[in-house]
Amino acid sequence: MRYAMVIDTLKCVGCSDCVVACQTENDVPIGYCRDWITETVNGAYPNIELELKSERCNHCENAPCVRCCPTGASHQLDNGIVLVTGDECIGCGACIESCPYDARFQHPDGYVDKCTFCHHRLEKGQLPACVSVCPTKCMYFGDLDNPNSEVSELLKNRKYKTLAPEAGTKPQVYYLI
Amino acid sequence: MQEELFTSGRNLPHIDPSLEIWHWPISLYLFLGGLAAGLLFFAGLITVLGKEKDYPAAVKYASIISPIALTLGLLALFYDLTHKFYFWRLYTTIRIESPMSWGAWVLLIITPISFLWVFSYYSEIFPKWQLKYENLNKFEKFLKGNRKNMAYALIPLSIILGVYTGILLSAFNARPLWNNAILGPLFLVSGLSTGAATIILLAKTQKEKHLFGKIDLALIVLELGLIVHMLMGMYAGSEVQLEAMQLLVGGEFTMMFFGFVIILGLIAPAILEFLELRGFKIPVAVPAILVLIGGMVLRFVMVEAGQITRYLY
Ligand code: SF4
Numbered sequence: 173m174r175y176a177m178v179i180d181t182l183k184c185v186g187c188s189d190c191v192v193a194c195q196t197e198n199d200v201p202i203g204y205c206r207d208w209i210t211e212t213v214n215g216a217y218p219n220i221e222l223e224l225k226s227e228r229c230n231h232c233e234n235a236p237c238v239r240c241c242p243t244g245a246s247h248q249l250d251n252g253i254v255l256v257t258g259d260e261c262i263g264c265g266a267c268i269e270s271c272p273y274d275a276r277f278q279h280p281d282g283y284v285d286k287c288t289f290c291h292h293r294l295e296k297g298q299l300p301a302c303v304s305v306c307p308t309k310c311m312y313f314g315d316l317d318n319p320n321s322e323v324s325e326l327l328k329n330r331k332y333k334t335l336a337p338e339a340g341t342k343p344q345v346y347y348l349i
Numbered sequence: 350m351q352e353e354l355f356t357s358g359r360n361l362p363h364i365d366p367s368l369e370i371w372h373w374p375i376s377l378y379l380f381l382g383g384l385a386a387g388l389l390f391f392a393g394l395i396t397v398l399g400k401e402k403d404y405p406a407a408v409k410y411a412s413i414i415s416p417i418a419l420t421l422g423l424l425a426l427f428y429d430l431t432h433k434f435y436f437w438r439l440y441t442t443i444r445i446e447s448p449m450s451w452g453a454w455v456l457l458i459i460t461p462i463s464f465l466w467v468f469s470y471y472s473e474i475f476p477k478w479q480l481k482y483e484n485l486n487k488f489e490k491f492l493k494g495n496r497k498n499m500a501y502a503l504i505p506l507s508i509i510l511g512v513y514t515g516i517l518l519s520a521f522n523a524r525p526l527w528n529n530a531i532l533g534p535l536f537l538v539s540g541l542s543t544g545a546a547t548i549i550l551l552a553k554t555q556k557e558k559h560l561f562g563k564i565d566l567a568l569i570v571l572e573l574g575l576i577v578h579m580l581m582g583m584y585a586g587s588e589v590q591l592e593a594m595q596l597l598v599g600g601e602f603t604m605m606f607f608g609f610v611i612i613l614g615l616i617a618p619a620i621l622e623f624l625e626l627r628g629f630k631i632p633v634a635v636p637a638i639l640v641l642i643g644g645m646v647l648r649f650v651m652v653e654a655g656q657i658t659r660y661l662y
């Protein structure tokens with residue numbers, strides 16, 4: 173089992189529904205977020221191209237945040253999901269420094285928080301909140317170890333990229349381009 | 350031509366500006382940890398060499414500073430934790446891959462030793478205040494007898510502590526300024542140099558001042574070499590490292606880095622110490638204090654500048 177998310181940048185309209193769904197589902201404190209939208213303009217006028225992306229923790233296969241955590245609060249499940257156990261976290265911030273994507277933040281209660289791929293929903297057989305609300309259906313979620321899953325098929329047939337692959341983290345959120 | 354511009358990132362005041370989550374306590378802690386490492390290393394070394402009589406400041410007076418520095422450093426570290434009352438979680442596990450974890454363990458061992466070390470010199474440092482309890486006197490005698498053993502433990506432990514203050518930062522590949530292998534040795538050498546400077550400040554005899562003046566001079570030259578190495582490594586590095594280097598060379602932190610660390614903190618004291626050793630009348634406190642200030646500013650610059658550098662994608 174290797175969970176991964178595939179996001180179609182060609183379908184995303186940047187509506188931020190995923191952000192709001194996450195904040196509601198996971199009770200994210202006001203002013204914080206576990207996922208966010210970036211708008212990037214590429215090229216030089218008049219040949220410019222706009223790219224919209226919904227970003228979050230990449231649940232990296234080679235996760236530096238897990239490696240540097242002194243208490244083991246940051247850990248990786250067998251299915252690849254990277255989680256933080258709030259009452260093992262001392263709030264040292266090492267994992268925040270170690271994340272090339274700035275995906276983590278300090279919860280006002282002190283511990284470190286971030287995207288969980290809606291682990292609690294997966295256990296009930298539901299999709300992550302962001303994936304389930306996307307009005308353009310640009311997000312896909314599934315098991316990369318299964319060659320016939322929707323995500324595996326998409327990565328086989330479409331061009332894709334990951335964020336800052338040069339950081340060596342092997343991110344598991346893929347962007348179709 | 351290609352232009353890339355972000356028209357919007359995530360405009361979230363609670364997350365993005367506060368990415369600078371390591372504040373002054375961390376820089377202060379790295380400085381104090383390095384200083385204590387330097388002091389304990391020299392105390393251990395002089396004792397192992399059997400030269401305690403000749404260099405009393407190194408083994409006795411300066412070693413009062415190390416438990417104080419370690420305690421203040423730990424308090425600063427604790428102050429910067431945001432989930433403070435779970436700090437004991439550090440000690441329910443050992444995580445080999447996490448520099449912070451083994452740093453926490455080394456501190457747990459070296460801090461008590463630094464207290465015991467000073468206590469073993471109690472009656473020599475405070476001859477006027479006799480201990481009232483017989484057991485304490487016995488304990489002091491026991492420690493005195495075991496000073497050599499403590500010294501053998503202190504040498505490796507203090508080196509680990511000194512290197513760790515640098516590796517703590519260099520283990521983060523997400524912050525390109527920190528992510529270079531020189532930082533561990535650089536912080537160790539800087540820590541030893543601040544330790545030697547403190548001993549110079551407290552030394553009473555010319556002999557001791559001169560020995561540590563020479564040691565400090567050698568360490569400063571080594572430190573300058575390591576800094577050149579670090580900058581050259583970044584200069585020959587990838588885009589993100591080049592951007593990181595620009596913060597130090599021709600950027601926001603240039604004044605602090607070249608002015609306070611390199612010129613005032615290293616080159617100036619090196620020249621002064623050299624002239625003093627050549628027989629010029631220069632109060633040795635001046636270069637020693639400059640070294641201490643330079644060491645402190647180095648930690649502040651590296652911690653603050655490092656957090657600005659990142660991968661842009
Ligand atoms: S994106 Fe950041 S927080 Fe998430 S697994 Fe990767 S390094 Fe860790």
Ligand code: SF4
Pocket residue numbers: 240241242243244245246256260261262263264265266267268284
């Ligand atoms: S802040 Fe918490 S989760 Fe992050 S490294 Fe420190 S203890 Fe681990």
